Amino acid sequence: MIEPAKRTENLKYEILGILRYANEAKAAGKEMLYLNIGDPMHFDYQTPRHLIEAAYEAMLDNRADYADSSGIEEAREAIARDYARKGITDYLDLFVTNGVTEGIELCLTALANPGDEILTPSPGYPLYSMLMEKLEANNVEYYLDESNNWNPDIDDIKKKITPNTRALVLINPNNPTGSQYTREILEEIVELGLKHNFVIFADETYEKLILDGDEHISIASLSNDAPIVTMNGLSKAYLVPGYRMAWAVITGRKEDLSSYIDAIHKLLRARLCAVTPLQYIIKPALEGPQDHLEEMRRKLLRRRDITHERLNAIPGVSCVKSTAAFYAFPSLDIKESDEEFVADLIRETGVVVVHGGGFGQRPGTRHVRIVFLPQEEILTRAFDLLEEFMRKRM
Numbered sequence: 001m002i003e004p005a006k007r008t009e010n011l012k013y014e015i016l017g018i019l020r021y022a023n024e025a026k027a028a029g030k031e032m033l034y035l036n037i038g039d040p041m042h043f044d045y046q047t048p049r050h051l052i053e054a055a056y057e058a059m060l061d062n063r064a065d066y067a068d069s070s071g072i073e074e075a076r077e078a079i080a081r082d083y084a085r086k087g088i089t090d091y092l093d094l095f096v097t098n099g100v101t102e103g104i105e106l107c108l109t110a111l112a113n114p115g116d117e118i119l120t121p122s123p124g125y126p127l128y129s130m131l132m133e134k135l136e137a138n139n140v141e142y143y144l145d146e147s148n149n150w151n152p153d154i155d156d157i158k159k160k161i162t163p164n165t166r167a168l169v170l171i172n173p174n175n176p177t178g179s180q181y182t183r184e185i186l187e188e189i190v191e192l193g194l195k196h197n198f199v200i201f202a203d204e205t206y207e208k209l210i211l212d213g214d215e216h217i218s219i220a221s222l223s224n225d226a227p228i229v230t231m232n233g234l235s236k237a238y239l240v241p242g243y244r245m246a247w248a249v250i251t252g253r254k255e256d257l258s259s260y261i262d263a264i265h266k267l268l269r270a271r272l273c274a275v276t277p278l279q280y281i282i283k284p285a286l287e288g289p290q291d292h293l294e295e296m297r298r299k300l301l302r303r304r305d306i307t308h309e310r311l312n313a314i315p316g317v318s319c320v321k322s323t324a325a326f327y328a329f330p331s332l333d334i335k336e337s338d339e340e341f342v343a344d345l346i347r348e349t350g351v352v353v354v355h356g357g358g359f360g361q362r363p364g365t366r367h368v369r370i371v372f373l374p375q376e377e378i379l380t381r382a383f384d385l386l387e388e389f390m391r392k393r394m
Contacts, residue, residue: 030350058277067273071096075282087221099244110263112137119168122360150179173206176369178322206325208237227252310383332366349385
C-alpha cells in the first residue's frame, strides 16, 4: 500500500465537497439547481470575442515557446498601465501566473516557514487555509463583521497579531460575502502592516465587478511603504476562468522586500512560465473593448436584488446586501449545523448551496453561500424551494 503524504490528511475544499450530497440527489431523480458554482461559464455569459481571437492568433503564430518566467513583455506592460490607472506606479515587481491560485501559492510558499502565523479572513476563500496546512504554517482566522457589511473586524485583527505573524490575507471584494471594504478599514490595515512588519496579501479578483457604491479601492494605492502583494486576474470579470491568466504586483520598500522577491523568482523559474499563447489575451482584455463588463454588471445587479429580496423574506433567513462579485452569505436561524442543513436541503429540494462552515464563520453562527450567477428563472425556482423548505422546518 502506498501511503499518501501526511500533509494531505486535513485538506478540505468544501465548495466541491458538498457535491457528494448533490450526486445523491441527482441519482434519486431530483431536478438540480446549482447555486454553488462560482463559474460564469456554467450560465448565460460569453467570453468576449476579441479575447478568443487573440488566443487563436497567438496559437496560429506558433507562440508555443517557453515565455519569460515573469510573463511576456506586452502583458506585463499592460498590467502595469492598468495599475497606474489605480494610482499604483511605484511597484517593485510584477509577474504573470497560471491563475490567482498559483500566485497565492507561490507567494505564500516563498514566505511562510512551519509554525509561522498567517492571518486569514473568516469568512474567506478556503484555498488559504488549505495552503497553511500544506506549508505547516498556522492559519489564524480573523473575523469579518456581519453587522458592518462584512468589513474586517480591526479589533479582532489586533488581538491576533503576534511576533510570529508573517502576513495578513485580504480578500477584497470578498468571497463568500460579496462585500467590499471601506477606505478607513484599508488604511488601518496598512498601518498594522507597517507597525508589525507583515506582508499584506491583497486578493482583488473581483475588483471590476462592483455592483453598488464607490469604485473599488486597491489597498496598494494607499501606501508606497507597506509590503503588499496584490493579486488579480481575468478569470471572473473577463469570463475566461479556464484560461488561467492572472498576475501579482509587489509594492513596498525595496530594502524590506528584495530578498523575498528573489525567493519568489526562484519558484517562478522552477515552474518555467504561465501558458504562453494565452498571455496574449491580457493586453486586449485590459485595454480593448469593455462592453461585456457593463452587460455582466447589469445582469448581476438584477440577480443580486432578487437574491437579497427573496432571502430576507424567508423566515429564519437574513442577508446583508452584497455590493460586489456574485455571492451572498445569508445567516440562518437554525439549531443544526449549517452542513447538516445544506445536506438536507440538497437531498429534499435539489437546491445546491455551500455551508458557511466551509468558509469560516464566528462560533455559534450558521450561514450558507449562494452564487447568484444563474438566470433569474433558476434563482426564482431555487428560492421558492428554499422558502418552502424553511417554512416546513420552522
